Amino acid sequence: MYLGHFGVGLAAKPLQPRVSLGTLFLAAQLADLLWPTLLLLNIERVAIRPGLMAASPFDFVYYPFSHSLLMQVALGLALGLLYGLVKKNWRGALLVGLLVPSHWLLDLVMHRPDLPLYPGLSPKEGLGLWHSLPGTLLVEFGLLAFGLWAYVRSTRPRNRTGRFVLWGLIAFLVLSYLGSELGPAPASVSALAWGGQLFWLPVVLAYWADANREMV
Structure with missing residues (x-):
């Protein structure tokens, strides 16, 4: 899951207005922020297998430190x-x-049974929605839309920055997701891991946007 995690972060803002949206994004996406670096360090492993699932070519071989419950x-x-x-x-x-662990619960819906409960010889869980591209898109965009509705309903821009950075953030999320979902699989694990460093950009943009918005 990608957009759904950001949707949860957006929806959480009205619950604790003092917490920056950037911090909420950091928490909801912490697993995926750590994972690319762990791939680069050869601590965790993934294989790219186009056609493995309708909505994901990734065979998550070993990722207990970033993605176990x-x-x-x-x-x-x-x-x-x-x-x-x-x-x-x-x-x-x-x-x-x-x-932070909400990430595992949302991933549980999407992944095939590859999510460990704990490091070591753990059972693997997953409900496999990634086998359905329409189902995947419905859940991803549904969660993002709900979160954005909750955030916009409870905040307002203090200036032009607060308006345009937020919508720039949403555009980046949607376009990057569609590019990864509908485009070709990454050429290599190294390309995937380096490209995954861009996961930090929405966190930075969220801090910037939220600093220029206020609660209604």
Whole structure:
């Protein structure tokens, strides 16, 4: 899943207005932010197999540190604690901490049974929606649309930056997703891993957009 994680981050903003949208994106996408770097370091492994599933060519061979449920819970505790200590906002910290393992729960719907519960000899879970391209697109765009509706309904731009950066962010998310979903598979795992570093750009744009918006 890609757009859906950002949709959850957008939808979470009204729950804790003091937490920046950038932080919510960071939490909801932490697994996918770490994963490309772990691929580059050969700590985790993936194989690219075009045709493996209708909506994904990726055979996730080994990724227990970024994508196991136990590690995402641990990362959520760490990120939530760090946020609470820095911002002194413990309700916001709870939300940030919960968003991290929300990634595993959303991925559970999309992936075939390849998501580990914990590092080591773990059972693998997954419901396999990626086998259906129409179903995948419906869920991805549905979650993004709901999150965007919740965010726009509860915030307003303070200036032109707050308006245009938000819509630029959404355009980037949609176009990058459609390009990866409907375009050719990455040429190599290295190209995938380096391209995955662009996952940080929506986080940066979200901090920028949210700093120029205010709650209604």
